[in-house]
Amino acid sequence: xxxxxxxxxxxxDHLMREMLTDINDYDLCVTEFVRIVDQLLPKSVFHxxxxxLQQGGKTKAGTPVRVQLLGQDPHWMAENAYRAHQLxxxxxxxxxxxxxxxxxxxxxxxxxxxxxxQIYQIVKSVRDAVHPTKPVTAKVRLGWDDPTHCFEIADxxxxxxxxxxxxxxxxxxxxxxxxxIKWDYLGQLRQRLRMPIIANGEVWNYQDGQRCMxxxxxxxxxxxxxxxxxxxxxxxxxxxxRHMTWTEVLTLLLKYSEYEIKGDKGLYYPNxxxxxxxxxxxxxxxxKALFVDIRSHKKAxxxxxxxxxxxxxxxxxxxx
Numbered sequence: 001x002x003x004x005x006x007x008x009x010x011x012x013d014h015l016m017r018e019m020l021t022d023i024n025d026y027d028l029c030v031t032e033f034v035r036i037v038d039q040l041l042p043k044s045v046f047h048x049x050x051x052x053l054q055q056g057g058k059t060k061a062g063t064p065v066r067v068q069l070l071g072q073d074p075h076w077m078a079e080n081a082y083r084a085h086q087l088x089x090x091x092x093x094x095x096x097x098x099x100x101x102x103x104x105x106x107x108x109x110x111x112x113x114x115x116x117x118q119i120y121q122i123v124k125s126v127r128d129a130v131h132p133t134k135p136v137t138a139k140v141r142l143g144w145d146d147p148t149h150c151f152e153i154a155d156x157x158x159x160x161x162x163x164x165x166x167x168x169x170x171x172x173x174x175x176x177x178x179x180x181i182k183w184d185y186l187g188q189l190r191q192r193l194r195m196p197i198i199a200n201g202e203v204w205n206y207q208d209g210q211r212c213m214x215x216x217x218x219x220x221x222x223x224x225x226x227x228x229x230x231x232x233x234x235x236x237x238x239x240x241x242r243h244m245t246w247t248e249v250l251t252l253l254l255k256y257s258e259y260e261i262k263g264d265k266g267l268y269y270p271n272x273x274x275x276x277x278x279x280x281x282x283x284x285x286x287x288k289a290l291f292v293d294i295r296s297h298k299k300a301x302x303x304x305x306x307x308x309x310x311x312x313x314x315x316x317x318x319x320x
Contacts (some may be wrong), residue, residue: 001213002027003234004198006139006166006224007034007068009098011275012052015259019031019252020227021063024234028141029065030166030222033095035108036071040079046087057088064090066137070098072107072118072127081126081136083119091135091163092126096153099141099172110172113144123160135163139200139222147182150189158195166198166222176225178202186216198222204229206282207236228279246286247318250311269300285305286310 005012005020007030012020026211030097031050034041047053052065057066067089071077080091096119098109112119119138127136138157143149151161157165167186174180181202191199200222211220231252235241244252256276257269274295280287293306297304 001199001209002220003237003238004166004222005029005219005227005234006200007032007093007095007222008228009100010288011202011228011272012224014049015256017052017063017065018061019058019256020231020234021059021061023232023252025042025238026063026234028090029059029063029121031065031068031212033068034070034071034080034084036073036080038076039075039233040076040083042089042142043083046084046089050089051087053087057090065134066093068095068139068141069101069126070095072112072122073177073295074121077122078125078129083101084128085130085134091137093166094123094126094136094138096138097141097168098242099175101165104172110144113141113153113172115317116152119153120156120160121179123157123162127161135141136161137164138167139166139168141168141172141174142182142185143171145170145171147185149294150185151192153309154189156195162195164220165200166200169199169201169235170271176291180219183215186218190217195205195225196220203237204233205243206236206240218262223232225279228276229283243283244286247311247314249280249284249287250307254304257300257307264284270298270303273303280297 005026009032050067052059056067067084069077069080084092089188096107096112103109104111123138130136140153169182169186170180186199197218198220199212199216199218203221203223204226223233275290277287290310290313294303297303
């Protein structure tokens with residue numbers, strides 16, 4: 001099976017990709033989206049979002065990284081896809097799933113699920129622009145408000161020549177509500193499509209991964225939020241590894257502190273680490289308690305002190 005680290009805008013950045021691929025056996029990463037409007041973006045934009053382009057399109061651990069584009073104009077999507085390919089991206093992914101209102105109101109992301117013909121035009125233009133040996137993939141939801149629209153949407157992606165489709169098994173209107181997941185639609189699509197499907201949504205542990213693959217009849221999973229809840233989720237899903245302990249997570253948080261402060265000079269670190277805690281507390285009760293100690297801090301140093309004290313306390317509990 002394959003496990004892919006999916007994109008999460010403002011969360012799964014290059015520093016997080018570097019750290020998570022270092023401790024997991026991911027097969028591929030997809031970047032946060034590059035917003036395309038009406039121009040060919042400079043190379044610096046791609047390098048800022050995907051520094052891995054400067055090291056062969058891979059993380060330091062050797063995991064390939066695919067640039068994701070979001071936009072509605074077939075011509076400019078194609079021009080920027082070609083640039084991403086020329087810069088070394090491991091293929092190009094196209095975002096038709098982002099539910100953010102700010103994106104949708106400017107004709108990007110999930111709003112295009114209402115217009116399969118436009119999806120076809122965008123994917124075809126990108127496929128024609130990118131070298132045939134480089135994968136072109138699309139990330140979609142089942143539809144805007146009706147999951148039965150997934151058949152027309154997926155057909156448009158396939159007819160346009162995409163190599164693979166990642167499907168979040170909810171509609172845009174469903175949001176991220178757990179009880180709205182509809183893996184069975186992916187199973188139906190698997191019977192109809194020639195191109196492979198990557199299943200996405202509600203995979204939090206090994207059992208979820210097994211159920212998802214059995215229902216969808218696919219051997220490829222994309223994880224996003226779950227990768228933040230449980231930092232070694234890829235290995236748990238792929239190899240049935242044990243869940244990381246809280247002590248190991250604290251060590252990872254301190255390692256992340258080194259990444260973030262080195263990479264962004266600490267400017268974004270407080271917000272980023274608090275954001276991560278919002279996910280960790282679903283898996284680790286200790287994260288909820290520790291968040292109370294860090295949430296009022298606006299600088300990196302006192303947050304790191306709190307984490308270091310927590311780690312020291314945990315280590316004292318360990319048997320000699």
